[in-house]
Amino acid sequence: MRMLVTGGAGFIGANFVHQTLRDHPEYEVVVLDALTYAGNEASLAPVREDVEFVQGSVADADLVDRLVAGCDVVVHFAAESHNDNSLRDPWPFLQTNIVGTFALLEAVRKHGVRYHHISTDEVYGDLELDDPAKFTPQTPYNPSSPYSSTKAGSDLLVRAWVRSFDIHATISNCSNNYGPYQHVEKFIPRQITNVLCGLRPKLYGAGENVRDWIHVEDHNSAVHTILDQGRSGETYLIGADGERNNREVLGLILELTGQPADAFDHVTDRAGHDLRYAIDATKLRTELGWSPRYTDFRDGLAATIDWYRANEGWWRPQKEQVEAGYAARGQ
Numbered sequence: 001m002r003m004l005v006t007g008g009a010g011f012i013g014a015n016f017v018h019q020t021l022r023d024h025p026e027y028e029v030v031v032l033d034a035l036t037y038a039g040n041e042a043s044l045a046p047v048r049e050d051v052e053f054v055q056g057s058v059a060d061a062d063l064v065d066r067l068v069a070g071c072d073v074v075v076h077f078a079a080e081s082h083n084d085n086s087l088r089d090p091w092p093f094l095q096t097n098i099v100g101t102f103a104l105l106e107a108v109r110k111h112g113v114r115y116h117h118i119s120t121d122e123v124y125g126d127l128e129l130d131d132p133a134k135f136t137p138q139t140p141y142n143p144s145s146p147y148s149s150t151k152a153g154s155d156l157l158v159r160a161w162v163r164s165f166d167i168h169a170t171i172s173n174c175s176n177n178y179g180p181y182q183h184v185e186k187f188i189p190r191q192i193t194n195v196l197c198g199l200r201p202k203l204y205g206a207g208e209n210v211r212d213w214i215h216v217e218d219h220n221s222a223v224h225t226i227l228d229q230g231r232s233g234e235t236y237l238i239g240a241d242g243e244r245n246n247r248e249v250l251g252l253i254l255e256l257t258g259q260p261a262d263a264f265d266h267v268t269d270r271a272g273h274d275l276r277y278a279i280d281a282t283k284l285r286t287e288l289g290w291s292p293r294y295t296d297f298r299d300g301l302a303a304t305i306d307w308y309r310a311n312e313g314w315w316r317p318q319k320e321q322v323e324a325g326y327a328a329r330g331q
Contacts, residue, residue, distance in 0.1 A: 002028045004071040006058050006104070007078030008051070009033035011182040012118070014043035016077065016220040021047050024224060032056055032067055033078065034096075042314055043181045058100030061107075068107035073114040075223065076104055079154075081120075082185060083147050084329075087271055090146035097150035098157070105161045108169070115169040116227055117158045121212070121237070122148035123173060126274035129208060134280035135173070137235045144272050155235075162233045170230040172223060174238040175279045178300065179216035180307040184315050185322050187211075188301070191250055191264075192308045193315055195257045199323070202331060205269030207247030210276035214240040215294035215304075225290040239279025240292040249301075256302050267331045 003020065007013040008031030020027055030052045033039045044051060056063045058078045068074060078100060080086065080093040101117070108115040124135045125142030141156075143149040161167045178188045191201040222238040230236060244252075254263055284290050294300035308315060 001026050001073065002030065002071045004030045004032060004067050004074045006032045006074070006076045006100075007039070009035060009039040009041050009043055009053075010077060011038070011043075011186075012177055012216055012219060013077035014040075014181050015179060015216045016075065016223065017044060017051060018047055019217065019220045020224070021050050028052075030054065030067060030071060032058065032064075034058075038081070038183050040181070040183075040314075057096070059095050059103055061103040064103045065107045065110065068104070068113050069111050071113055073116070073227065074104060074108055075116045075118065075227070076101065077118045079118075079151065081147060083145050084270060086145050086147035086150075090150075093146050093150045097147075097154050101154040101157050105157060105167065109161060109165050109167050114227075115158075115167060116223065116230075117155065117169060117171045118223070119155050119171055119173045120148065120151050121173050121175050121239075121277045121279055122274065123152040123155060124277075127276040127278060129210060129276050131276070134278040135237060136280045137237060137283060144274055159233075168232045170226050170232060171235040172226055172238050173235065173279075174219050174222075175212035175214050175240070175242070175277055177216045177219050178213055179304055180311070181314070182216075184318050187246065188249065188253070188304065189308060189315065190322070191253050192257070192305050193319055195253065195259055196308065196312070197319065201250055201253065201264040202267045202326070203246060203250055203264055204267060204273060204331075206266070207250065208245050208275075209273055210243055210245045210278070211249075212239050212278045213242035213244060213249070213297055213300075214238065214292065215300040218292040218294055221293070222284060222290050225284070225288050229288045236284045236288070237279050237281050238284060239281040240294065242297050243276075243278055244297060252298060252301055253305070256298075256305055268329075
């Protein structure tokens with residue numbers, strides 16, 4: 001079985017490639033990645049000799065068609081994914097998330113290839129902090145940023161191609177991932193690497209915004225479960241019951257790194273900052289029998305901190321530029 005992984009040099013995609021080669025030897029893996037700032041070929045260094053790597057954009061229809069033609073399955077991770085960036089310049093998000101998904105759907109339609117679409121819980125908007133509800137596959141879409149709206153649009157394209165052209169496709173919407181190889185612009189690795197650099201961590205606003213955290217290994221094991229057992233046309237939500245507000249997450253990072261509980265700065269909150277995300281993964285667990293490995297967020301976070309401590313050579317080249325950008329915005 002030959003698998004095309006788009007965005008395979010990004011955070012979740014690179015971890016997926018590692019896991020696939022380790023646990024699923026039935027697959028030969030081809031990686032397509034544009035190597036924008038968030039893609040890093042160094043993330044594939046431990047498995048570089050075992051994958052075919054192609055640098056290019058998912059919006060390049062001719063390239064996508066050639067690659068899909070030689071594969072049995074496509075797993076589409078490639079996306080512009082940082083909310084702050086989408087607020088400053090939405091166009092790359094439309095180009096990658098909408099146009100790129102369209103190019104892939106046309107290619108899998110033409111060549112009869114199995115397709116899995118990676119999406120986000122942010123397409124559902126947000127929940128009130130005191131609302132007991134969680135997102136389900138029936139939750140109406142209500143995106144609140146250029147990022148989440150383009151991901152919502154890409155999901156709807158997949159659904160339309162299933163219904164209109166009968167392609168074999170599944171969708172997964174996942175809660176916030178954390179773990180190795182995550183770009184230091186993101187919340188958890190930014191705070192970890194700030195501590196490791198002797199900088200004070202930063203907290204948006206009061207830090208009350210809640211995210212439903214899942215370790216990237218658990219996310220990717222769920223994707224493989226969907227590839228093996230998922231029904232075409234279905235949407236599966238991936239979550240591990242990891243709700244924590246940002247203040248709690250930062251407090252745990254400070255504790256695990258031996259810092260005082262107040263060793264951080266409050267910064268200006270993000271525009272349109274969603275209040276709370278929460279995933280109901282009942283369908284995935286009951287229909288497909290999936291369960292997470294990292295059921296204790298503290299253990300997963302400790303392992304993540306250890307990884308960043310041991311892999312400074314991977315994240316250090318990104319750090320200065322990222323912090324300069326945040327500083328210019330007062331964040």
